[in-house]
Amino acid sequence: FSKGSETNQIRTLAQDTERDKRFFSNSSFGTYNALLPTGLAQKIHRLTEEQILIKELVALSTTEQIRKIRALPVSFEEKKHVRTQAMAFKSSGQSHHFSSLRDFSQNMSLLIRRFGYSIKSVSQSLQLWRGIMKEIGGKFGSSVLNYFVLLKWLLLFNIFSFLVNFGFITIPLLVSDLSPNVSPNVSFRGLELLTGAGYFNYTVMYYGSYSNETFRGLVDYDMQLAYFFTISVYMVLCGLVLIFSMASSFKKNYALADSASNSAWQLLCSWDFSITNEKAVNQRKNNLRIQLKESLSEKAHRERQTTSEQLKQYGIYFGSWLLSTGLAVGCGASIFYLCQYENEVRKTINYPKFRQEAETLLVPFVVSLMNMVIPLFFSLFNKFEQYSSQRKQIYALLFRNVLLRISILGVLCYYWMNTVPQKFTCWEPVVGQALYRLVIVDFIFLMLGSLFGEFLSNVIGTKIQPRLGVPEFDVARNVLEIIYAQTLAWIGIYFSPLLPVIQILKFFILFYLKKVSLTHNCQPPRRSGRAAQMKTIFIFLLFIPFFVGALSIVAYTAWSLTPSEHCGPFRGLNNTFSVTGEWIDDVNKLSSTQWVVWIYQNVIKSEIFYFLITLIILVLIYIFWQLIQGRKELIVLLRKQIVNEGNDKSFLLEKLQNLQKS
């Protein structure tokens, strides 16, 4: 794939040197400019090149022509000149017969183009937060901007989820006036906002309040099917969007990028032109100088470690990895025991109801506390280890944090899937409430974390301990926090369809909070570059393990767990997935839609189909892999050809100079 474009480029390079060599050896010009192969600006080739270009342009349609002219690297006047010449050529070369038709079609295409431009400018002005993002990008660079871009993207996911859920699930319920009835002695107290239980339990917030009936009206609206298909279609769409963006990001930033990515050239070429702040520019220059010096000394020092030092290094790595994994597993286990303890306490001791409800906040509190404190230990370990490159350091830190969060979430999900269904009659709302509590407490801790992480560090760094300096915005940690928050929302959609509302509010407030905290408390990051690759890593993290984990939890719930008997849209069924079975039976009764039944039985339910698909995909992967190997060899050969051509070029140059002298 990407190797194809690289081979094409190397081929062009080889052809260019070939052409230069031929031109040079055939002509008697004294000066020789190894210049732009297709440039109009080259004095010698000017007229003939322009004529060739115009001939090319005349053959294209108007839209293609405009696009090609726009992409020419010349000044505006020359572009206009080329365009008028091309249009004159075109109109003079055509017959006069269908002139009115041609005029009409040209006018139509002009109108369509103008319409396209106006749509583009309208959509650009409607973009959310465009001014703020430009300001942040200008002052802090694109790696910090990635955080805010990701936040906005996740917010859009949640808005879409809210619209879909509200439109297809909640509105039919409210309209049909089958809203759940609130038990008379429960009123709204303030505590519900935190715990999600109590009054909220009887509203449309949770799974338990949705009915399983089919509404007869203008159309028959089956609530069961609506609930099931809305949630599953949303998850599938999310997955597809994530896969596509991950693949395109991967292709752009990894496959084409070189492994020697810390090189000086990459650092120099990635100078961020959009930084407008004078202080930021000076800081960038300082940092770049330090990075350049480091890269120079790195190359010198690479082979200087003795064996005993290496052993010590490996010992430190092993120790810190052991400690980190131990910490993560320990946290998971302690959460599990805490959940069990809470369950037993609830059953045995009779506390007043208020206190019981407040105690449900204990587990989310401990989870968020762990998520805030343990990564500090990880950063401490990181300071002791010395990785060979800064990138590996960031990856190691990220991996440990991900491990911590996955283990905690995994333990919680295990508890919810295994023990909760047995203990409660109406268990899905209980899980929904637990997730609601986690989301809210996580939000509170995010705000507190911003306070401690950035505001206090700034105060300490400037006034109390000036040696530490102003803190940097820790992009990796913040991104992981919002990915974790989004995972909670994804798990919770099945159990609480209106959870995206909370998430939307949370992300909205978080955006402004982080922006204010950033501008007041933080300085631009010291090391530049690697922004695009970090973005790929973040999207990759978002997808695997977090999204896939959430999807598998929901899928497991739908597939294997028995829905509760007395509440929710799937009451009375063996598992949620059997709604499709019932639906297919209904569809089977109508003869016009037999093809749906056929697809369901022979494609979705049959194992042979999946086996064949897997086999075909494996074969394709193998073929593409061999293609890539072939391309790699071709690249090596072409590089050698270029070097040879270069040698020929310099040889002929010398020869010409000698001839000129004599």
Add this chain to the structure above:
Amino acid sequence: MGTTASQLAKDSLSEYQELTFLTKQEILLAHRRFTELLDRDERNHPNPRVPMEVILTLPELKSNPFKTRICQVFSTSEDKDGSLTFEDFLDLLSAFSDSATLEIKSHYAFRIFDFDDDGTLDCGDLEKLVNCLTGETEDTRLSSEEMRQLINNILDESDIDKDGTVNLSEFQHVISRSPDFVSSFKIVL
């Protein structure tokens, strides 16, 4: 041709939209910012040309280390003094905009880095480039030893035909392997 008074004619606007990568909003904003740079008598001129010192007062260009080179590259004046007409200004914004192609950006980046305008990046150009980006004063410069080593590293990596200079194709080849380039070669008003 250029602009009359302070209003952009409708067909000039559509021509600008077709031949640059900017949207209508961006063109109008650019026109507004450009006319702010002119003084009153210049505004009635059919095609005003703004000298480089005035262009460099724009906040987007003021702190850019390459500000003089940018003006010189995009200028179409005969004496190469870096002065820009409105169309040159639009060219500048178009090359630095979000929708410009990688070829355009790398082409102009090459011309900006080519300090002596000879069509290749030789050691002198590279040295000036490094100094531009690391600092001009005595204590912030790299030592000559470090500079030499750095330039050797750069040429090792990007000079494929081993002629001691980096030409446009080699530069574009290196740029295509640098995924951060497109997002960092950007100036937005």
